[in-house]
Amino acid sequence: MLACLTTGVALLPLFYLVVRATEYPAADFLDAVFSARSSRLATTSLALTATVTSLCLVIGVGMAVIVTRTSIPLRRSLAVAAALPLAVPSYVAAFGWQSMNQLVNPGTTFEGFLAATVVITTVTYPYVFLPAAAALMRVGPAQEEAARALGRGPVNTFFTVTVRQAAPAITSGGLLCAIYVIADFGAVSILRLDTFTRAVFTSFSMGFDRLGGIALSSVLLVLTMVVLLVEGRFRRTSTRYAAIGTDGGSSPMRLSMGRWGVPAVVLAWSVVFISLAVPGTALTYWAYRGVSTPGSLAEVAGAFGNSLWVAALGAAATTLLAVPLSLFIARRGSLLARGLERLAYLAHSLPGVVIGLSVVMLGISVVPALYQTTWLLVLAYCTLMLPLALGPAAAAALSAPAELEEAARALGKSSLTAYLRVTLPLMAPGIGSGFLLVMLTVIKELPATLMLRPTGFDTLATRLWTYTGNESLAAAAPFAVLLVLLAAIPAWLMISQMLKEEK
Amino acid sequence: MIRITRSAAAVAAASALVLTACGADEDTSNGNNGNGAEGAEAESLVLYSGRNEELIQPLVDQFEDESGIDVEVRFGDTAELAAQLLEEGEATPADMFLAQDAGALGAVAQEGLFTELDQDLLDRVPELYRDDADAWVGLSGRLRTLIYNTELVDESELPETVEELTGPEFEGRVGIAPTNASFQSFVTALRVAEGEDAAEDWLEQMADNDPQYREKNGPIVSDVIDGALEMGLVNHYYLYAQAEELGMEPAELPAANHLFGDGDVGALMNVAGAGIINADNDAAAELLEYFLSEEGQQYFVDETAEYAMIEGFDAPEGMPALEELDVPDIDLNQLDDLESTIQMITESGMAG
Structure with missing residues (x-):
């Protein structure tokens, strides 16, 4: 019940969206959706999604295996560094790669499918890496040892036992990547790749056809459903593995890399290095190339504080909504539970401007007193970010079986106490990393923030938008740097929390 | 949990108070409006x-x-x-x-x-x-111009009219931003001035001439300055904004605004x-x-x-005066039929 309620709150804007979309003349809608252009754009979107997601899976899982299952030198440093590209917004990365290309190959352009694939992959692979690493760490050696004892080789054991147990985490990470690619606008617009999300934006900027834009975004929902179907297929094949307590303190099995050790490590470090160094160098270049400066230190500090504040608020609210839902999903395999989860992912695949507009409708017509206040902005964040909090929380809820809570109740504790003292502590790490992931993403979010912020309220992202909009790249650089640093903190906390768990 | 609820209620009450306070503030300020300029502070x-x-x-x-x-x-x-x-x-x-x-x-x-x-x-x-x-x-x-890189392009090569940009000598050399409002206004102007068929032809021929697409005017101008692009259709003032960012005078940059003349639609204001x-x-x-x-x-x-917009002002530095400009005589009110323009741009394949 509580789960339905919280999901309802988070998805309120989605409801308004549907209402609005139906106002759009059906004939125009069909024309727009079933045109040759639409199918071309949808094909590009799906191709990009498939390519980037596959690459992210390979890089993310590979990296996770290296940092959790080998004994390479500087393993922990690699783990931390590998998580950090998540802090780079895709539009900053795209700008960065273009500036870099300008320095290295002057006179050429860096755009199109390949460029978008590279840029988006470098900032999204941590979506797979983080959950995969966490899951691989948690898979205890007991089953692996059993498999080995039964005569399976180390590699065979790794793929049939270890990876299989980590599969739910890996697929949910892949799902986040895929949905990120579908909804991304920043990178594809800068790199000039025509995807469906660009078409949605174009109908806003060309002809101010907002209803058309909203109607078109329903196609994004369809694309996302395709992705969800694919993911569901994978997930069905994987069973749940609840593991309670420690595995006798023994460390997980480590693979010996042999002669593949050096190339693997070099490859892993170069991915991380490129993902971080290219945008970093470009920002430095901006700062030195131009002469514009931000207004004052107070302006920078204010934007920093505001970013931190809305990100913390957004993350807290989203987490609060996600916890009941995650328990519901983990404990009831019902159709309703799965349906709610799918709905949460759907909202995540919509561009920020579409969610922003639907919150505008909601605010202006239902709660005008809250319109253009932080509260409605936070609601938009909840809608957009729910699956980010949901994924880790649901994974954690799986390892906090209802039987334990029941046992506590049988021993005379009230259900609230049982919940607070048994279930919640078991879920805490998952809830925590969900919180951090939402926080990090809110810091990077721009379109919904721009549309819903209180008038005059500036965050690092909106300042960055202001200055880049006027070609004042040097003034934009400090905001971009601070934004990435601020977003890097949650990323760093997530990975270090994970490393601490490691025995 | 109960404590949490209570504090939540407190927060809600506090925010309600703040909101009413704000609301009251606005009321008084609106009330003062009627009192004329004396109550200006409010x-x-x-x-x-x-x-x-x-x-x-x-x-x-x-x-x-x-x-x-x-x-x-x-x-x-x-x-x-x-x-x-x-x-x-x-x-x-x-x-x-x-x-x-x-x-x-x-x-x-x-x-x-x-x-x-x-x-x-x-x-x-x-x-x-x-x-x-x-x-x-x-x-x-803001005037539509053709910005060009002065080191890559000789002034004599530059076209007199936008029409010429569809010619083979400009193949692959011209930057445009078809999804940008300023380009759309220009296309509408083209329709108004030359007729629907002519506008459609221009778009088609332009699209076939391998134009270099950019999202906005800004990237066209910075690419022209950097030499990644030879020329592009933009608004005149972007050159000034870039010069300011680089800490230079517009004249020091390897780029300049070329104005279309003779009332050509290319020079739309x-x-x-x-x-x-x-x-x-x-x-x-x-x-x-x-x-x-x-x-x-x-x-x-x-x-x-x-x-x-009002008479008696000099032109921006380095630009000809408004009176000297040979801007096309197009009423901006005629530019409101965006829908057909957008359809035309989309059909030409320029908008992806």
């Missing part, structure tokens, strides 16, 4: 601005200092703000909308959100640069303009008046390198 207005903060805030600050009126500015992209305004409808908190281009103003005017402007104010601006139905008025003008939403807010009318005052107009000429 006057305020909300401005939605599709123009960049760096470009417009200094002028707003100047206005606030002089009038004592408090202006809250909400910045956004012109198109997104227009969408937001249309969504908000009558309930919008905005008193005034300032937009980058006439198309957005037209879209808002079409929904009847603007009030009729004062005739005296309108008369200061040539009819060419304001709304027929008096819903909005141009504040500053477009405007950034504004309309008033809340007729009851006198402060909004005052701000609009200020934008069209001598001080306001001088600001646009000096700071944003745009053309003044």
